[in-house]
């Protein structure tokens with residue numbers, strides 16, 4: 014199999030959100046599709062490890078925000094590469110509450126949909142939820158939707174590990190060499206490159222610091238992604 018074939022599929026970039034009684038959570042998804050128009054239904058594929066998946070299974074409702082092409086990298090990093098188990102992603106994110114009570118991200122969104130779960134299918138690593146649209150609105154008629162292809166090309170970003178389209182770099186044909194102290198590392202969320210020769214002085218990392226020697230609590234100076242979201246450049 015030539016796994017590059019999978020990169021020829023086209024997708025959008027969305028934030029799928031849900032809540033339980035006391036918390037809200039959401040994550041970046043590229044697998045959201047309209048599957049019927051009468052009634053209007055959407056399908057979303059959610060990793061079983063995602064906190065949002067737990068919330069959708071319990072509440073039987075979710076929202077989908079269609080993100081614009083200029084979506085802030087920090088917002089993508091927050092919802093795409095960090096866990097709601099560690100922080101409240103909605104604390105500083107503009108959002109509204111829908112008629113079902115689902116949180117709906119409005120920040121950098123073109124449109125949103127609110128759904129009630131009609132069906133779910135166990136896909137092994139993921140659950141496919143079929144949701145009936147109970148409400149929706151258009152927020153921005155001028156901007157373009159962000160596509161996954163654009164995100165990959167322009168941002169040089171890779172799928173988060175829980176994405177249905179994530180491919181383990183170890184399985185790629187490209188040979189990767191082991192990290193060492195002179196290797197540059199790239200943020201998978203925003204494409205920022207950490208160069209040991211430069212360091213990150215504003216983040217307290219002096220020039221000459223190998224990536225491996227950076228403290229684990231250091232985050233990407235551009236988007237806030239954590240250190241484990243960096244990949245060695247080959």
Ligand code: FE
Nearest residue numbers: 200203233236
């Ligand atoms: Fe980053």
